[in-house]
Amino acid sequence: MLLSCKETTRLLSQGEDRRLAFGERVALRVHLAICNGCRNVSAQFRFLRQAVQALSRDGDEKESG
Amino acid sequence: MSADFRSQVEGLRPYLLRYAALQLRDAAAAEDAVQEALLAALAGEANFAGRSNLRTWLTGILKHKIVDVIRRQSRERPAADLEAEGDPAEFDGLFDRRGHWEETPDAWEQPEGALAQKQFLAALETCLRALPERTARVFMMREHLGMETSEICKELEITATHCWVLLHRARMALRLCLGTNWFGKH
Numbered sequence: 287m288l289l290s291c292k293e294t295t296r297l298l299s300q301g302e303d304r305r306l307a308f309g310e311r312v313a314l315r316v317h318l319a320i321c322n323g324c325r326n327v328s329a330q331f332r333f334l335r336q337a338v339q340a341l342s343r344d345g346d347e348k349e350s351g
Numbered sequence: 352m353s354a355d356f357r358s359q360v361e362g363l364r365p366y367l368l369r370y371a372a373l374q375l376r377d378a379a380a381a382e383d384a385v386q387e388a389l390l391a392a393l394a395g396e397a398n399f400a401g402r403s404n405l406r407t408w409l410t411g412i413l414k415h416k417i418v419d420v421i422r423r424q425s426r427e428r429p430a431a432d433l434e435a436e437g438d439p440a441e442f443d444g445l446f447d448r449r450g451h452w453e454e455t456p457d458a459w460e461q462p463e464g465a466l467a468q469k470q471f472l473a474a475l476e477t478c479l480r481a482l483p484e485r486t487a488r489v490f491m492m493r494e495h496l497g498m499e500t501s502e503i504c505k506e507l508e509i510t511a512t513h514c515w516v517l518l519h520r521a522r523m524a525l526r527l528c529l530g531t532n533w534f535g536k537h
Contacts, residue, residue, distance in 0.1 A: 290450025292442075299519035303493065303500045304511075323455035330526045333462045337475050338494040340466045342370050 289317045294324045298331055356396050363406055367413050374417050374491045384420050388413040414496055418506060425507050442523050459534040471533055478528035482521055490521035
């Protein structure tokens, strides 16, 4: 299965929310190996999770400082 | 109930309010959830005995109260409403006819450094507020409350597929928004 970038962003997002099937993981890996743009998006999706968690930590600092 | 316990719990109120408001986007609803959580916590002091971290314990209680509020709200606004939100072709403009990027996304410069900056967190909050209400709700249930997709679907009475569509839409919109409002400028 050859993925387009559009399909890849869908699978990347779902990969944050469910365990992808073996075939999906392989297709994703093949696509990411050749596509800079989707690799960047993959990192950005993962970063969003960290960033949202930093929002409530930010509240802590205000409280103690 | 010990006075010391009460004052420690009360001291965490600002943190809890912020925590609830991030999810509920409504000051009054956040206040209600926190109030209920504090009452439950004060009544349940005995359950806390021996646990290491008061804030973690309180946050756990608050999460349940927040989900109660969401459940009430979604009962008032049925799922049909939710289905209607958003245009499935919303991000089609980013791709050509074959589904490849019209413009290849760039890497963000030093994203970890941004996490420590107040202005970045403010920009993120602005981007979150710009999301459609239900898209934001599902995204924050997943990333802020840390719920599994299956739990989110159950609470909101939507299918897993619809949940993934909303989560994908939220992530795509947030990366565009942060790309424009932060990473493109700093």
